[in-house]
Every structure is written in C-alpha cells, then in structure tokens.
Amino acid sequence: MIVPLDLIALFFLVVIAIAAITVRDLLAAIVLLSAYSFVIATVWVEMHAVDVGFTEAAVGAGATTAFMIATLARTKREEKR
Amino acid sequence: MKKKPDVIINTIARLMIPFIQMYALYVMVGTEGAGGGFQGGVVFAASFVLFVTAFGITKGRSRLPESWNTALSSLGLYFYAGIGILCIILSLGVANYLNYGALPLAELIDRAMTRGLMISFVVEVGIAITVMAVFTSIFFDLAWKPEEDKGGEQ
Numbered sequence: 001m002i003v004p005l006d007l008i009a010l011f012f013l014v015v016i017a018i019a020a021i022t023v024r025d026l027l028a029a030i031v032l033l034s035a036y037s038f039v040i041a042t043v044w045v046e047m048h049a050v051d052v053g054f055t056e057a058a059v060g061a062g063a064t065t066a067f068m069i070a071t072l073a074r075t076k077r078e079e080k081r
Numbered sequence: 082m083k084k085k086p087d088v089i090i091n092t093i094a095r096l097m098i099p100f101i102q103m104y105a106l107y108v109m110v111g112t113e114g115a116g117g118g119f120q121g122g123v124v125f126a127a128s129f130v131l132f133v134t135a136f137g138i139t140k141g142r143s144r145l146p147e148s149w150n151t152a153l154s155s156l157g158l159y160f161y162a163g164i165g166i167l168c169i170i171l172s173l174g175v176a177n178y179l180n181y182g183a184l185p186l187a188e189l190i191d192r193a194m195t196r197g198l199m200i201s202f203v204v205e206v207g208i209a210i211t212v213m214a215v216f217t218s219i220f221f222d223l224a225w226k227p228e229e230d231k232g233g234e235q
Contacts, residue, residue, distance in 0.1 A: 054108075055120050055123075058120050059123055062123065062130075063127060066134075066220060067219065070220060070223040071223050073224065
C-alpha cells in the first residue's frame with residue numbers, strides 16, 4: 001500500500017464522482033461512472049484486495065455499463081432542465 | 082433499424098469471445114478452493130453482451146433462447162443444493178449440509194482434495210451458471226425493443 005498513490009487515486013475518484021452527477025449528457029454520465037468503477041478497482045487491487053477489485057472491474061465497469069447503455073437506448077439522451 | 086455489419090467490430094468480437102469465455106472458465110474452476118463463481122459468471126455474461134453488441138440482438142437471442150435462460154438460472158441452484166442434499170443423504174448419522182467428507186470420493190482420495198474438487202467443480206460452476214443466466218436475462222430484457230419481436234432486424 002503506497003499512501004501517495006492512494007491519495008491521488010482517491011482524489012481522482014472524488015473528481016469523477018462530482019463530474020458524473022453534474023454532467024447533463026447521460027451517456028457522458030455513464031462513461032464517467034464506468035471510469036469511477038475502473039479507478040476504484042485499481043484502488044482495491046493496490047490495497048491488496050484482488051478479489052474485490054476483480055469483482056468491481058467485472059460488475060461495475062463491465063456489466064453495469066452495458067446495462068445502463070442498454071437502458072439509455074430506450075430513453076432520451078439529454079437530462080431535462 | 083437495419084444497420085450494415087461493421088467488419089472491424091465483427092472480427093474483433095469473433096477473436097475476443099473465445100478468450101473471454103476461456104478466461105471465465107479459468108476464474109470459475111482454475112484455482113482449487115472457494116471463490117470465483119460470481120466473477121466467472123459475470124465475465125461469461127459479458128461475452129454474450131459483446132456478442133449482442135457485434136451481431137445484433139436477434140441473432141444473440143437465437144444463440145441463447147429465453148427458455149435456456151430460465152432452465153439455466155435454476156440449473157445452477159440445483160447443482161449447489163443438490164450436492165448439499167446428497168451430502169445430507171450420504172452422511173446419515175450427522176446429516177450435515179455440504180459435508181463433503183461423506184462422499185464416496187473421499188475414500189479414494191483424501192478429504193481436503195475432495196473438498197477442493199467439489200467446491201470448484203460443482204458449487205462454483207453452479208453459482209456461475211445461475212449468475213450467467215440471470216445477467217444475460219437482465220441484459221436482454223433491457224436491450225430488447227418491441228419492434229424486434231416481429232424480427233425487424235436482419
């Protein structure tokens with residue numbers, strides 16, 4: 001566990017999370033959530049929790065993104081103002 | 082909506098899907114011991130998602146029909162519960178659920194080996210089959226469009 005690396009990754013995590021809830025384009029929000037999952041998966045692996053990191057990468061960055069994009073294809077892309 | 086098939090996406094999907102499924106099998110049963118069934122099932126479902134992305138949902142549905150989804154999602158549960166109930170039946174005196182030492186296989190090879198084999202080849206495979214079927218079912222339900230019921234695509 002390397003503390004500066006953790007701090008940098010967690011800072012990026014906060015930035016991505018804030019960006020994901022403020023952006024208007026829903027496809028961009030989905031991609032930002034996927035990036036969030038990927039960053040937190042690397043944080044898990046870096047903290048020696050490989051099982052949790054692998055599950056997060058498979059479910060969060062893989063399956064959930066596909067589900068949300070499939071849902072987005074049925075609705076509108078832009079959020080209502 | 083009829084789309085022309087893209088040669089790059091089709092070729093990449095054709096190349097990647099066998100490796101993804103092989104990796105899912107490795108995650109499921111590659112290591113002796115508990116863990117990995119859920120992740121392996123999710124990775125296996127991701128290969129179906131890639132197939133649908135490349136070849137269209139109608140073709141994907143014909144590869145994995147809805148009846149198969151229903152059957153597979155309960156088959157995995159039958160694997161898990163079945164090995165436990167088999168252990169109850171075989172260890173009548175103590176009647177422990179998932180008591181792998183009571184299996185006749187434990188007489189041939191030692192108990193720790195039996196436990197590892199049963200966990201990785203029956204319990205994990207059961208979990209993975211159920212997770213794969215349920216995840217693909219959710220994805221097909223979300224991605225299915227009503228006009229495709231009439232075979233609109235392809």
